[in-house]
Amino acid sequence: MDFDNDIGKPWRWTEEDGTVVTRGAAWSAPGCHPTGCGIKTYVKDGRLVRIEGDENHPVTKGRLCVRCLTLKDFTYHPDRIIYPMKRAREDRGLDKWERCSWEEAYGIIAENVGRIKEKYGAETLLAMTGTGRMTQMAGVGAHRALGTPNGCYAQSGFACYGPRVSITQYLLGAPYPEIDFAGGLPGGYDDPQYQVPEMIVQWGKEPLVSNGDGLFGHAVLDLVKRGAKLMCVDPRLTWTCALADYHLQLRPGTDAALGMAMLDTIIAEDLYDHDFVDKWCYGFEQLAERVATMPAERAADICGIPAEEIKEAARAYANAKPASIAWGLAIDQTVNGAQAGQCILSLIAITGNFDVPGGNILQDIFDGSGDKVVAGLGWKLLPDELKEKVIGLEEYPAYVNMMLRAHADRALDALETDIPYKIHGIWFGSTNLLAPTCSAQPKRWYNAAKDLDFNWVNDIFMTPTAMALCDVFLPISSCIEQDSIVPTHYGGTPNYYSALNKCIEVGECKGEFYNYHDMGLIVNPSAWTGDNACTPMEFIDDYFVGGTGMNHAKLREEVTHQRVVGYRKYETGHLRPDGMPGFNTMTGRLELYSYAFQSFGEDPLPYYVEPPFSPVSTPEVAERYPFILTTGAREYAYFHSEGRQIPYLRELVPEPLFEVNEADARAKGIKDGDWVRVENQFGFCLLVAKVTNAVKPGLVHAQHGWWFPEEDGEAPHLFGVWKSNINSLVPHSRNGKLGFGAPYKCLLCDFRKAVPEDFENVDVEGVDQPGMPKHKYDDNFYRLDKDESYQGASPAAGEGE
Structure with a gap:
């Protein structure tokens, strides 16, 4: 062999x-x-x-x-769920699951869903997903399998991938562009069409750990070995950052200021690609005027990076031909992320690095894929009156119309207030909602969902979410079982x-798509029969490669x-439905000045705004919580909340880590390996100190996704899900003006060495932590449409044309 x-x-x-x-x-x-x-x-x-x-x-x-x-x-794994299971609604939170057949499981679902739809309307059902199995299938699960408009990715502000996808669609008329690592070329790096980039910028992204969104992380190292220089924009010193030629350790949440300053340097020093700007860009003059309000000297004060270092990085990127930028989750996870993304796209554009070998590549989107995806999701099959009932449509049309699903924060509001209507059931589609993966304020989600009429889940293992909230469990396959x-x-x-x-x-176990198909035939047959009939494999083929x-x-x-x-x-006309050269935008050009943003009441040009909770925007909060908190960096061992049961993975990262600088740990009397209590005005959790100089003094980082499968699974403990739940410190509904983004990576906190009493209080139900008056920081505490919240020029929509 x-x-x-x-x-x-x-x-x-x-x-x-x-x-x-x-x-x-x-x-x-x-x-x-x-x-x-x-x-x-x-x-x-x-x-x-x-x-x-x-x-x-x-x-x-x-x-x-x-x-x-x-x-x-x-x-x-012996704990894996490999048969459908059911339990009585009154036994939620208790380990009283019984094995049943798929037919019985689907029958229970069909009976309850049918009753809810008939009595209250299809819109009163939510289909929740996280990152998901086989992509984020809230659309398929909601629209086609259930017949409800309210698919919902549970992360506040859809602060993962969704902002990037939407921003690029609005500015380019094309999906999110990734770095060109020759993945589609038969000759790979040696293909005659390809050119190794002179520089790769990793901006808020660490693909070596996560292969984020399909970027194979080792490809970056392959290209570095072939001569590409590497620039990392990251507050933390990661393994990849240690290899970089440039490492910009900005204050979390200040990416837009850095992007504006780099744009200003490139424009002021005449380092931009005149030919591409003149032929293919719209709004360059307005962009130049705007970014001139953020010179490197001003950005230095905001970002904590010396002005000359910002300028040097901007020059290096502009002079590299070609160059590419891999921008990631960290941009999505701020309220200013849309504008930071706007800056990054503008950097790619004015340097002429769009859709060139070794630059940022775009998809030929008019191969039928756009229409078939929407049809596959089932959105086109919904009646218009249901589409108009999507939660959040009125307040955040840019979000809802692009993502074709409910706004996550408004969905929690609906669960808590019954406005615009009462929710009666949730399908948790491969999302461990309560573990600190995506949901902000997970105890609020728990309290809002635990008494609904009917909930069910499909997943691999029993999770805190399934144990706490669900009545039916549908087991799904791994990637080698389908x-x-x-x-x-x-x-x-x-x-x-x-x-x-x-x-x-x-x-x-069933593959996720097979489950959608089989359940849909029973629960919402009109979307899967007649002219819509298909086999599961026909559906997969159409959805992915149609x-x-x-x-x-x-x-x-x-x-x-x-x-x-x-x-x-x-x-060549491959980006437009009419086959004409240009981009699929209102102007036919790549819009540095965005008419799409303007149509939604947003500033058409990039601007900087402070994170909602920072030493600058909330100095009174910073007095109590003086450390800047960033969360959720990827780990080699785990993908979000998955894998804690696997011995080899758990051996790599056995405990939930809290990175703290040596000087800060010493001042607090904390040693490496100590349990610490981390808290802010929204909540607290318990983590294990990792004393390291990978974070600067004043900055701390917390891992996400932690729960403890080896602990008691029944409520209220729920596998220890509340103990190390960093998302308890993340506020609800602090989104950007378009509805995107949330401050997962730019908050304030304080910490101290944990005492035994801290471990006794972690299972307390409810939202508000001891000593915090209810709703002190309600949804109106911070709004981006307050004039005083803007840092620098930010005219009303429509000005500056």
């Missing part, structure tokens, strides 16, 4: 000893972004023996993260498509299909 070289092998073969080797790809579960890393599974007598990286994969080339390498432990497709970047900017090839069965001529049957033979999308598509 050759472990080192199976290059050229078919997608499946049988070894002499009867072991069946299957080539395919990984996606969630176990958790991962859609990178489609190549895997080889070895199955003997129907059981997975081991898993290896597939050296045939044109990009990943056999490299696998520890989450894939522990897939066998994940698949056969046939499906993984497109990089969720199909938005695809480099390649990879096949998930089923090689084993475990219990009665319009490309590819399907799973063809993809299985290739395992990975590289999709050559070409370059400079704004010159």
